[in-house]
Amino acid sequence: MEHHRTRPPNNGPRRGKPRARRTPLPPQARRPAGESRHAPGAERAARPVRAPRPLPPGEVPGPRLTALGGGLFCAAAMFLLGALDQLLFGASLTLYGVLFLPVCVLTALWVRSGDLLTAPVVVPIAFAVGLFPVADGSGGLLGRLMGLVTGLATQAGWLYGGTLVAGVIVLVRRVLWVQARRRRA
Numbered sequence: 001m002e003h004h005r006t007r008p009p010n011n012g013p014r015r016g017k018p019r020a021r022r023t024p025l026p027p028q029a030r031r032p033a034g035e036s037r038h039a040p041g042a043e044r045a046a047r048p049v050r051a052p053r054p055l056p057p058g059e060v061p062g063p064r065l066t067a068l069g070g071g072l073f074c075a076a077a078m079f080l081l082g083a084l085d086q087l088l089f090g091a092s093l094t095l096y097g098v099l100f101l102p103v104c105v106l107t108a109l110w111v112r113s114g115d116l117l118t119a120p121v122v123v124p125i126a127f128a129v130g131l132f133p134v135a136d137g138s139g140g141l142l143g144r145l146m147g148l149v150t151g152l153a154t155q156a157g158w159l160y161g162g163t164l165v166a167g168v169i170v171l172v173r174r175v176l177w178v179q180a181r182r183r184r185a
Helices: 067-089 093-110 113-134 140-154 156-184
Strands: none
Touching: 067 093, 067 113, 093 113, 093 156, 113 140, 113 156, 140 156
16 A cells, blocks of 8 residues: 655755755844843833734624633633532532532623634533532432532533523624624625
8 A cells, every 4th residue: 555745845954964054034033233132231222112003893802712712711710610619618519500600690791702603502511510529429420420410400400501691792792793793794
C-alpha cells in the first residue's frame, strides 16, 4: 500500500548548512542608528493612554467564553456548588436549585456572541453534572443513578426555570447583536 506525503516539503535551512540571509525590515520597523533595544538608560517614548473601547450592543462586560468554555464553566461551577451544598448543608436540593439560577445567568451573559445559542443547551447538562454530589444514593453506582434520576424529576422546576432564564437572556442578546450587524451593513 502506498503512503502519500501529507505535508509539503520543508525547503528551509537544514542543520549543518549555512543559514539563509534574512530579508531586511521595512523602514517603519527599523531603529534609528545608534539606538539599541537593550541600551542602558534608553528612554521609551510615553504612550498615550487610550480609553477602553466601548462594547458592541449585546455584549456584556466580563469574560468572553467560547461554547466549550461556557459549558465547562457551567458544569464545573455546578459540580463545585453541588459538592459545597453536600458538605455544608447536607444535600439541600432547594439550595442547589437556587444556586443554579445565577450560574445560568452568568453562563448566558459570558458566552461570546457567536456562540450564544449553546448556552441554553449546556445549562441543563451542567445541572445534571452538579447533581451527582447532591443526589441521594446508597448502594453503589445504581443507587447513585437512581438518586440522580429522582433529583432530576423532583427538581425539574429549577431546571426548567434556569434554562428559561438562560434562553431569554440569550435571545435578547442575539436580537441586539443582529440589529447591530444590520446597522453596520
